[in-house]
Amino acid sequence: AQKVTQAQTEISVVEKEDVTLxxxxxxxxxxxxxxxxxxxxxxxxxxxxxxxxFDEQNEISGRYSWNFQKSTSSFNFTITASxxxxxxxxxxxxRRGRDTDKLIFGTGTRLQVFP
Amino acid sequence: xxxVTQTPSHQVTQMGQEVILRCxxxxxxxxxxxxxxxxxxxxxxxxxxxxxxxxxxxxIFDDQFSVERxxxxxxxxxxxxxxxxxSAMYFCASHAxxxxxxxxxxxxxxxx
Numbered sequence: 001a002q003k004v005t006q007a008q009t010e011i012s013v014v015e016k017e018d019v020t021l022x023x024x025x026x027x028x029x030x031x032x033x034x035x036x037x038x039x040x041x042x043x044x045x046x047x048x049x050x051x052x053x054f055d056e057q058n059e060i061s062g063r064y065s066w067n068f069q070k071s072t073s074s075f076n077f078t079i080t081a082s083x084x085x086x087x088x089x090x091x092x093x094x095r096r097g098r099d100t101d102k103l104i105f106g107t108g109t110r111l112q113v114f115p
Numbered sequence: 116x117x118x119v120t121q122t123p124s125h126q127v128t129q130m131g132q133e134v135i136l137r138c139x140x141x142x143x144x145x146x147x148x149x150x151x152x153x154x155x156x157x158x159x160x161x162x163x164x165x166x167x168x169x170x171x172x173x174x175i176f177d178d179q180f181s182v183e184r185x186x187x188x189x190x191x192x193x194x195x196x197x198x199x200x201x202s203a204m205y206f207c208a209s210h211a212x213x214x215x216x217x218x219x220x221x222x223x224x225x226x227x
Contacts, residue, residue: 035215043204045158045221046218050214099146103208103216105159107157
């Protein structure tokens, strides 16, 4: 069975702090994909990143970085120098390798960044 | 940049009524999905659709639900007889042969 666990329900930080959102996944597949989506207060789901199971390289995009470690089945997301606009719910998701496969979401982490 | 659109943004209906939620996926996409999110909870898969048929459906997607791609551009979700517990945000998503699903802005369904 596939599962995504985001143990942090809510995190509060002050602007300019760094923050890491944890994601642990379970799957027996050798080919799979991992995703992060952002859900701001307006409600839409915004795609942030996709990683496939064969690519363990960490990725950096501006203030965002992702650490994928197959050995610990984790795909953590770090925001450096957080800003108020980063306040949102962040979802980690997993899908199998077939084109028609669904996304399995974690329960999300609500990040609140205070000025 | 192309995007998935959904209408209406908010639908209020009486219990027992039928509702149709509409989505226009990105034009060259072939795979379509509906998800729902009950307020404050995680996003849950309802159904996937490819090549004019359902690929997979969840336990939530019972006989009260149906999907259709009536005209090659729209992708609809119909709930035949709404229940209070159907109140949620419904998201449509699509993707091409790449693996990233892009989501529409959602339709908030409120069943009274």
